Amino acid sequence: xxxxxxxxxxxxxxxxxxxxxxxxxxxxxxxxxxxxxxxxxxxxxxxxxxxxxxxxxxxxxxxxxxxxxxxxxxxxxxxxxxxxxxxxxxxxxxxxxxxxxxxxxxxxxxxxxxxxxxxxxxxxxxxxxxxxxxxxxxxxxxxxxxxxxxxxxxxxxxxxxxxxxxxxxxxxxxxxxxxxxxxxxxxxxxxxxxxxxxxxxxxxxxxxxxxxxxxxxxxxxxxxxxxxxxxxxxxxxxxxxxxxxxxxxxxxxxxxxxxxxxxxxxxxxxxxxxxxxxxxxxxxxxxxxxxxxxxxxxxxxxxxxxxxxxxxxxxxxxxxxxxxxxxxxxxxxxxxxxxxxxxxxxxxxxxxxxxxxxxxxxxx
Amino acid sequence: xxxxxxxxxxxxxxxxxxxxxxxxxxxxxxxxxxxxxxxxxxxxxxxxxxxxxxxxxxxxxxxxxxxxxxxxxxxxxxxxxxxxxxxxxxxxxxxxxxxxxxxxxx
Numbered sequence: 001x002x003x004x005x006x007x008x009x010x011x012x013x014x015x016x017x018x019x020x021x022x023x024x025x026x027x028x029x030x031x032x033x034x035x036x037x038x039x040x041x042x043x044x045x046x047x048x049x050x051x052x053x054x055x056x057x058x059x060x061x062x063x064x065x066x067x068x069x070x071x072x073x074x075x076x077x078x079x080x081x082x083x084x085x086x087x088x089x090x091x092x093x094x095x096x097x098x099x100x101x102x103x104x105x106x107x108x109x110x111x112x113x114x115x116x117x118x119x120x121x122x123x124x125x126x127x128x129x130x131x132x133x134x135x136x137x138x139x140x141x142x143x144x145x146x147x148x149x150x151x152x153x154x155x156x157x158x159x160x161x162x163x164x165x166x167x168x169x170x171x172x173x174x175x176x177x178x179x180x181x182x183x184x185x186x187x188x189x190x191x192x193x194x195x196x197x198x199x200x201x202x203x204x205x206x207x208x209x210x211x212x213x214x215x216x217x218x219x220x221x222x223x224x225x226x227x228x229x230x231x232x233x234x235x236x237x238x239x240x241x242x243x244x245x246x247x248x249x250x251x252x253x254x255x256x257x258x259x260x261x262x263x264x265x266x267x268x269x270x271x272x273x274x275x276x277x278x279x280x281x282x283x284x285x286x287x288x289x290x291x292x293x294x295x296x297x298x299x300x301x302x303x304x305x306x307x308x309x310x311x312x313x314x315x316x317x318x319x320x321x322x323x324x325x326x327x328x329x330x331x332x333x334x335x336x337x338x339x340x341x342x343x344x345x346x347x348x349x350x351x352x353x354x355x356x357x358x359x360x361x362x363x364x
Numbered sequence: 365x366x367x368x369x370x371x372x373x374x375x376x377x378x379x380x381x382x383x384x385x386x387x388x389x390x391x392x393x394x395x396x397x398x399x400x401x402x403x404x405x406x407x408x409x410x411x412x413x414x415x416x417x418x419x420x421x422x423x424x425x426x427x428x429x430x431x432x433x434x435x436x437x438x439x440x441x442x443x444x445x446x447x448x449x450x451x452x453x454x455x456x457x458x459x460x461x462x463x464x465x466x467x468x469x470x
Contacts, residue, residue, distance in 0.1 A: 226443045227459075259445035259462065262373055298373055354377045354394055359440035364386030 003037040006072065010035070010042060013066040019048075020055055021342045022349050026063075033081075042067065043077030049345040050208075051082040051126040054338030084128060084208035084341075085348050087232035092357070093199055097131070097207045099232040099344050102225065102260065106247025108139070108216035110239045111268040114314055115304070115336075116213035117145045119235070121321040122330075122337035124168045128208040131163060133198055134173035135225065136215040137184055137191055143175045147317020150180040161202045167322050172202050192224040199229055209341075216247075218254045226258040230357060232344055233263040235301070235336075238292070240267060240284040245292050252296050262298040263343040265289050266336060270303035273328065280305075301339045304332045376466045381447065386435065391465060399469030407434045407451055409468060410458035 015027045026032055026046060035044040046063060048056065063078045086098035094100065103116040113136060124130040134142035143150055146166045153176050154162045163170035174194060178184045186194070204210065212231075215221050225231065234255045238248035248265065255262050267289030271280040283306065293300035305328050313323040321330045376393045384390040389401045407430050410416075415425050436449045446459040 226445070228443070230444065256373060256375075257445065257461075257463075258443055259375060259377065260443075296373070355380055355441075356377075356444055357441050358381060359438065360381070360383070361438045362383060362386075362436040364383075364435075 006037065006040070006042065006070065007035060009070045010044075010067050010073075013070060014063065017059065017062050017066060019059070021053075021346050022049075026059070040072060040074035041077075042073065042075075043079065045079045045081050048080065048082040049085050049348070050341035051084070051128050052123055052337045052341035053082065054335070054342055056080055082127070085345065087230065087344065087348055093229055094204065094210065096205055097210045099208065100210045100212060100229055101263070101340060101344075102212045102214055102231050102234040102255075103237060104214045104222065104234055104251050104255070105216050105237040105244075106218070106249065106251040107238070107244045110216075110237050110244055110248075111304075112136075112216065112237045113141045113145065113213050114310060114319075115235070115237050115266060115268055115333075116211050117142055117314070117319050118321045118330075118333040119337055119340065120169050120209070120211040121167055121319055122333040123209050123211070123341065125321065125325075125334075126337065126341075128341075129206060130168075131170040131172075131204050131207045131210040133202075133210060133212045134171065134175065135195060135198065135221055136213050137174045137186065137194065137221060138215055140173045140175035142171060142213055143173050144317065145314040145319055146171060148173075150175050152176055156203065159197075159201045161197070163202055163204060167319070170204060170207070172198055188220045191220045195221055195224045196228060199225075218250060222254060223258075226255075226260055231260045233261045233340070233347065235263050235266055235340060237266050237268050238289050239269045240282070240286065240288045242285070242288070245288045248289075249292055249296065252292075252298060261347050262296075263340050263347075264299035264301035265293045266301050266304060268304045269306040272306045299339070299343060302332055302335050304336070305329055375463055377444075377462055378465075381439075381441075389436075389439075391469065393466065393469075397469075399465075401465070401468065403436060404430055404432060404434050405468070406449065406460070407453075407455070409460075409464075410455065411460060411464060412455075412458040414455075414457060 014032055015025045017026050031046050033045040033047050060078050060080050064076050067076045084098050103112055105112040120130050120132040134140045148164050148166050163172045236248050236251045238244045252262055271282045273280055290300045307329045310320045310329050313320045320327055321333050378391045379394050380392040382390050384400055387403055391399050417424055435452050439447050439449045442448050442459050446461045448459055450456040
């Protein structure tokens with residue numbers, strides 16, 4: 001068979017391979033690229049919208065099996081690549097950042113910063129370019145978790161601030177603005193000023209994902225960010241107790257009001273697996289995050305287990321995703337990263353038509 | 365497209381926000397509904413804390429006090445949820461949420 005005829009057959013079978021998140025076949029999505037023939041042997045790229053795609057291996061296997069079954073084919077080489085799409089193509093704030101993910105909670109102490117740091121790292125290990133903005137003004141804890149010393153970041157011309165790089169991600173933190181151990185005591189307008197600086201003056205370079213660790217609650221920082229930054233989506237963290245769920249629900253509703261898509265709810269410290277038995281012990285309560293997600297009609301992403309090692313690793317500056325990639329918590333974070341990235345891709349696929357960022361002078 | 369609920373995920377978003385003529389703003393929504401807004405009405409409906417009493421919800425703009433010559437100098441998006449107008453009388457503190465604009469257009 002000629003390579004043209006082979007190509008036609010291959011495209012035909014690849015049209016039966018569906019991206020389960022976008023619910024369309026990979027040919028019409030434009031994922032199949034650079035198809036090359038060497039005799040009867042073929043190789044091609046499948047370019048996904050995120051390297052964190054949770055079904056990457058499954059798609060690769062399906063492509064290989066289906067193309068291999070084409071009559072007259074020799075060897076099949078499928079190379080999985082990814083180019084992250086940008087949520088807001090035309091916006092002036094953070095132009096090099098393709099997607100901004102806010103990690104929020106209603107209540108404090110639910111492990112929001114731990115989730116934010118491990119989510120950022122879990123996205124990074126898939127090959128994405130990732131930044132982490134620690135906007136928790138009153139209790140910035142990310143430098144501690146990543147093992148970054150508290151020191152003013154390097155500055156440059158035009159008031160540029162350069163983020164610190166650690167574990168492959170770029171970090172800027174409110175902790176860098178005060179002396180170690182000293183509190184930042186600020187009223188509203190100052191908070192807005194700091195957030196504005198983080199958005200305007202930090203040289204993030206090109207990022208696929210910027211994860212923002214928000215302070216708990218629904219106050220100044222959240223409002224400034226949702227007004228100034230084109231947030232692509234929010235992840236709301238809760239713990240299983242009712243007191244946390246009540247506040248988390250308010251967090252979700254805040255994002256509803258400012259039209260930031262809620263990518264999903266994460267239930268942290270969900271259960272404990274002791275080393276004596278494999279049973280999941282639901283120490284607090286079970287299923288609260290999931291039922292809240294159902295009630296508010298937003299995705300429930302997953303449960304993250306309560307594992308003492310998560311806290312130890314965080315305190316030691318070596319987060320669990322890096323320190324122990326195979327631990328159940330790390331697996332939960334990787335699943336979280338995959339689902340967040342997939343949900344962003346889904347939203348982009350349907351949001352293309354909406355005008356999100358504009359400035360117009362009135363005529364006449 | 366799923367059901368729209370301004371209190372839930374989603375709500376209506378604009379596909380296009382544009383000037384129809386010197387006195388009218390137009391919005392095409394993502395369900396393809398087209399609305400036109402006389403700019404004087406928009407100024408009178410300013411939702412800011414100076415124009416609407418924060419506690420009672422009473423409109424503090426004296427009826428008839430907005431001149432017919434009122435117009436925006438410019439307008440821009442705020443986050444993903446609102447439009448801010450810079451009016452020819454110097455007023456610019458109102459954030460017109462898409463939920464509000466949609467209600468005014470019904």
